[in-house]
Amino acid sequence: MARRTGRRPGNPATREAILDAARATFGQRGYDGSTIRAIAAAAGVDPALVHHYFGSKDQLFLAAMQAPFDPREVLPAVLAGDRAGLGERIVRTFLSVWDSPAGTAGIAMLRSAVSNEWTARLLREFVTIHVLRPILDHVDVDPAEVPLRGSLLASQLVGLAVMRHVIRLEPIATADPEVLVAAIAPTIGRYLTAPL
Amino acid sequence: MARRTGRRPGNPATREAILDAARATFGQRGYDGSTIRAIAAAAGVDPALVHHYFGSKDQLFLAAMQAPFDPREVLPAVLAGDRAGLGERIVRTFLSVWDSPAGTAGIAMLRSAVSNEWTARLLREFVTIHVLRPILDHVDVDPAEVPLRGSLLASQLVGLAVMRHVIRLEPIATADPEVLVAAIAPTIGRYLTAPL
Numbered sequence: 001m002a003r004r005t006g007r008r009p010g011n012p013a014t015r016e017a018i019l020d021a022a023r024a025t026f027g028q029r030g031y032d033g034s035t036i037r038a039i040a041a042a043a044g045v046d047p048a049l050v051h052h053y054f055g056s057k058d059q060l061f062l063a064a065m066q067a068p069f070d071p072r073e074v075l076p077a078v079l080a081g082d083r084a085g086l087g088e089r090i091v092r093t094f095l096s097v098w099d100s101p102a103g104t105a106g107i108a109m110l111r112s113a114v115s116n117e118w119t120a121r122l123l124r125e126f127v128t129i130h131v132l133r134p135i136l137d138h139v140d141v142d143p144a145e146v147p148l149r150g151s152l153l154a155s156q157l158v159g160l161a162v163m164r165h166v167i168r169l170e171p172i173a174t175a176d177p178e179v180l181v182a183a184i185a186p187t188i189g190r191y192l193t194a195p196l
Numbered sequence: 197m198a199r200r201t202g203r204r205p206g207n208p209a210t211r212e213a214i215l216d217a218a219r220a221t222f223g224q225r226g227y228d229g230s231t232i233r234a235i236a237a238a239a240g241v242d243p244a245l246v247h248h249y250f251g252s253k254d255q256l257f258l259a260a261m262q263a264p265f266d267p268r269e270v271l272p273a274v275l276a277g278d279r280a281g282l283g284e285r286i287v288r289t290f291l292s293v294w295d296s297p298a299g300t301a302g303i304a305m306l307r308s309a310v311s312n313e314w315t316a317r318l319l320r321e322f323v324t325i326h327v328l329r330p331i332l333d334h335v336d337v338d339p340a341e342v343p344l345r346g347s348l349l350a351s352q353l354v355g356l357a358v359m360r361h362v363i364r365l366e367p368i369a370t371a372d373p374e375v376l377v378a379a380i381a382p383t384i385g386r387y388l389t390a391p392l
Contacts, residue, residue, distance in 0.1 A: 155360075159355020183387070
């Protein structure tokens with residue numbers, strides 16, 4: 001018998017019911033407005049069961065999104081190190097995730113988001129909470145400017161992913177990652193901290 | 197009886213056959229590798245009929261793409277004026293097209309391109325030939341760098357359109373266009389002419 005590690009997978013039908021309820025709740029109320037309690041109620045199960053199957057609200061959200069990777073696994077290395085190199089580390093890490101097998105799932109998520117308002121909303125939430133907030137918490141700028149800086153940064157990175165992996169415009173489609181890091185890192189650095 | 201102006205619409209079935217043949221030919225051979233003669237042959241009509249219905253290869257291409265606007269109508273104003281203001285004029289014009297009714301058709305084209313390799317190819321051709329080439333012909337840079345500069349520029353602009361109109365991440369989704377012009381124009385200027 002295979003040894004089980006980590007969380008118990010649980011009853012597949014119950015898991016699916018919880019994931020469906022999570023997608024509906026996150027979609028309607030957003031990430032911040034959703035609670036494990038509300039999701040459990042929508043799924044008709046006890047909140048303790050949701051925690052038991054999925055852990056934290058964060059983990060449930062990533063599972064509901066079928067997120068191709070967990071930003072918390074890569075962000076610490078991006079945020080460690082000097083401020084001057086932050087733009088470079090962001091672009092290099094972004095490219096390495098999109099160039100990896102996780103990128104295929106990322107493309108599927110992007111395809112779904114452009115044709116489905118519900119997925120678009122979850123993607124907004126995902127990007128804002130799991131990528132942009134941790135990065136912008138790390139730089140010292142006027143808090144009032146944080147949302148604009150975050151969405152500018154996202155616009156360049158999403159455009160890079162779309163052009164490299166979806167539209168596949170050359171030479172960006174096949175360029176060496178370091179060529180793109182050198183060209184795009186100053187843009188990211190400017191969006192993070194330069195006067196707007 | 198309504199007065200007819202411009203080109204004769206022609207027989208609808210013949211028009212559609214020519215447009216289908218044009219899409220297939222542009223999709224297989226690209227814009228530069230396609231000729232009116234080859235498209236006419238694929239449609240089983242005389243090349244003169246293609247010219248009669250659609251005019252030039254450029255015009256046929258725009259019709260085949262169902263292009264929401266003709267870049268040749270807006271680019272002259274973008275390219276007129278001083279070099280220092282070129283980035284601003286590009287972002288301002290791009291936003292005004294995407295914020296107009298043509299933007300709705302642009303979103304449909306983007307949706308189609310992310311789920312359909314054939315549309316993605318036509319969109320690459322469209323962007324390269326009708327938008328990037330005329331802009332980059334206008335700046336004085338090493339010709340070897342033109343493709344990379346063009347695709348970097350496209351990555352920022354497409355990312356802006358995706359974030360403002362598809363994913364709708366705030367505040368970029370509803371920001372005053374001039375706020376975005378001020379923030380993004382330096383990026384475009386840098387991709388056009390700064391050392392990479």
